[in-house]
Amino acid sequence: MQQLPNGWTLAAxxxxxxxxxxxxxRPAPEIVAAIAGDGVATVIELxxxxxxxxxxxxxxxxVDALRSAVEEAGAGSASSARASTTSDRTAARAPRTSAVTSSCPSCTPPGGSGRPASACRSARRGRRCCADSSRSCTSWS
Amino acid sequence: MESVLRSDALRTGAGGVELRLALPWIRSMPVSCVRALDLTIDGDPVEGLSVLLGGRRVDPSGLTGERSWWFLQDRLVLAADRPVRPGVHAVAVAFQLLVPYLRTGPDAPLVLPFRAEADLLLDAAPLPSVSRDVA
Incomplete structure (x- = not known):
């Protein structure tokens, strides 16, 4: 396979x-782990x-079970960080995952869409970021 | 849309029929994002349609007040008291999915229409599945 340019990461x-x-x-975590287990990629955006x-x-x-499943699939060592807030847990990284993204689908951020939950004040405080999906969110910052 | 209605989606329920819908989206969504549910069986609109949520029968118009989420691997259970004869039936279901994090204007979230049709055998053999019913 042709090598990637320096600084690039092959991910699935x-x-x-x-x-x-x-x-x-089969369970979603098993499907995600199989991405690594089947040799598709060792860096997974989940x-x-x-x-x-x-x-x-x-x-x-x-989150820990998912991390373990991916580890057992042979993707490498996992981050040992234990999340303490909702946003941290959401962003808990799979092994050797360089870009784990999560949009916040439970509200509508003003002026944009698909922003990470880490941008939500409520989520950073460990709370569900919005209660009303039909309402514009007031917690984005 | 094969992914919405699997071959075992139509089942006999308490006093009528149940239909299990898959979520045709890329991630889990709040149940409150489901709008305008409509079901026809053999071309006849199904009256008195309900959504079963954890043993509760909820009118589709009342979903906007629900707090639960529809996990991507789970099935939303529609129920109606209408009896259905054994055999194969032409099933069509339509609904809208409000996507609150995608916008179509300054104050308007994206609303996507979905429609799925399938010829389904009542009480067909269950497929291997880890799905749960949305509660």
Whole structure:
């Protein structure tokens, strides 16, 4: 395979496995882990809203289980950071994952869309970022 | 849209029929984002449609007040008291999905229309699945 330019990272986004996740023939964390296990990529961009049943308030247990599943698939060592807030847990990184993104789908940020949950004041305080999905969010900063 | 209605989606329920819908989106969504649910079976609109949420029967118009989420691997259960004969039925379901984090204007979130049709065997053999019913 042709080598990537210096500074580039080859990664696979779990969004590409969306149809398989929806079919639900196996748990989403297992599908995500198989991206590494099948040798597709060792750097995985994962979407918490796909991989974690407890989204948008991911539990530490579920995040840890996902991390373990990816580790066992052979993707490398995992971050040992234990999240303390919702936004941190949402951003808990899979092994060797360089860009884990999570949009906040439970509200509408003013002036934009798809912003990371870490930009939400409520989420940073460990709370669900918005209660009313039909209302513009007032917590974005 | 095969991913919305799987072959085992139509089942006999308490006093009528149940239909299990998959979420045709890229991530889990609030249940409150589901709008304008409409179901027809064999070309006939199904009256008195409900959504089953954790044992509660919720009128589709009342979903906007719900706080639960539709996990991407789970199924939203529609229920109606209408009896359905054994055999294959032409099922069509339509709904709108409000996507609050995508906008179509200064104050308007994106609302996507979805429609799925399938010929479904009532009480077909269940497919292998880790899905749960949205609660």
């Amino acid at each position: 986004s779990s969004f590409n496995w969306t149809p398989e996740v929806i079919r639900a023939e 979407e918490a809203g796909q991989a974690l049943r407890s989204f948008p308030e991911p539990t530490a247990e579920e």
